[in-house]
Amino acid sequence: MARQKARKPVFRNSKSxxxxxxxxxxxxxRIYHFVLPHSLQISFDRGIYTWYRPRLPWRVRAKDDEGKCCFGVDATTSLFRVNKFVSNEAKAVLYGENEFLFDIDGQGGSPHWPIMRKIFGPLGEPDRLDVLRNLRKVELVLRLSRADRWAHRRHCARLQHFAEALGGKDGADSGMLKHLKVRFDSQVRYVCGCRAKTIYVKSTKYMYALESLTHLRGIEKAEVLGVDDWFAKCLEKAITGTGGEVQEIDYPYLVVKRKANGGQRKKRVTQTTRAWYQPKLNWDEFADRNGIKSSKDVEMQDAGAGPSRGKELPY
Known part of the structure; x- marks a missing residue:
């Protein structure tokens, strides 16, 4: 019987x-879903050892649709370096199928933390700002932190940076952002003696900081919570573009005498008559145009119903 020759093993070319x-x-x-997180709400929290470990200053938190925390969320970001086609598909899964939550407070920032990093966390680095235009679902939490005009001014400036980062300086295009949810948290925490207390401040004076979001364009669905109902409806229509443009209010200017740059002699300066808590846009006219009860109608209705006994503070 003839002996058969052993077959040589066939090795696949490693270059293929x-x-x-x-x-x-x-x-x-389906393969992208195995290596990338999806259908989650992702938020960023500043780590405990921020100053001692500058390379790991952020912690990633994730929740599913049921509100359960998901630990150990890893993303195989090496897919972004395969080629441009795979990178675009992977970005569509990571930034398009997840909802990103950004927390904006009214506290003063450190000079070591730029304004974009304070708003967007690790996505606010200078080399990652282009990634923000790939986000499709964003939830924005506006925390009052302190009840004064400085918190209001910081909110206005940071929301203006948020709108410019997503829609450019002119706000003509909001990238791929389609769903925007805004929550206004009016809790103010302070320490009284040895006890920490929390008070709820009425958001009427501070809610007009959200006017900067009207520069966004292309939003299909907007939801605003934590402010007056009439203003929430107006802002939702203004963001989605279904109610038309909001006209600006022309406040008169006055010439007053003030000390400038620490000098002893007073100088004449021009100052607007608008107070810090007054809106820049004419929301009453916008509400009347879209059939929404304006602030004047709400005040007249409340005056007829008598004083309320709510727990919110009047300031």
């Missing part, structure tokens, strides 16, 4: 690669 791009789009999407 799997034809991943030849797969159907549904299969590629």
């Amino acid at each position: 690669s799997f034809p991943f791009l030849h797969l159907p789009a549904e299969l590629r999407l």
Whole structure:
């Protein structure tokens, strides 16, 4: 009986690669879901050792649709370096199928923390600002932190940076952002002696800081919570563009005498008559145009119903 020769093992060429791009789009999407987080709400929290460990200053928190925390969320970001086609598909999964939560407070920032990093966390680095235009679902939490005009001014400035980062300086295009949810948290925490207390401040004086969001364009769905109902409806229509443009209020200017730059002699300066808590846009006219009860109608209705006994502070 003739002896058969042993077959040589066939080795696949190491230079050959799997034809991943030849797969159907549904299969590629299924593979992306195994290596990238999806259908989660992702937020960033400043780490405990921020100053001692500058390389790891952020902690990533994630929740699913049921509100359960998901620990150990890892993203295989090396997919972004394969090629441009795979990078675009992977970005669509990571930044398009997840909701990102950004927390904006009214506290003063440190000079070591730029304003964009304080708003967007690790996505606010100078080399990552282009990533923000890939976000499609964003939840914005505006925390009052302190009840004064400085918190209001910081909110206005930071929301203006938020609108410029997503829609450019002119706000003509908001990137891929389609769903925006805004929550105004009017809790103010302070320490009285040895006890920490929390008070709820009425948001009427501070809610007009949200006017900067009207510069966004292309938003399909907007939801505003934590402010007066009439203003929430007006702001939702203004953000989605279904109610038309909001006209600006022309406040008169006055010439007053003030000391400038620490000098002893007073100089004449021009100052607006608008107070810090008054709106820049004419929301009453916008509400009347869209059939929404304006602030004047609400005040007249409340005056007829008598004084309320709510727990919110009047300031």
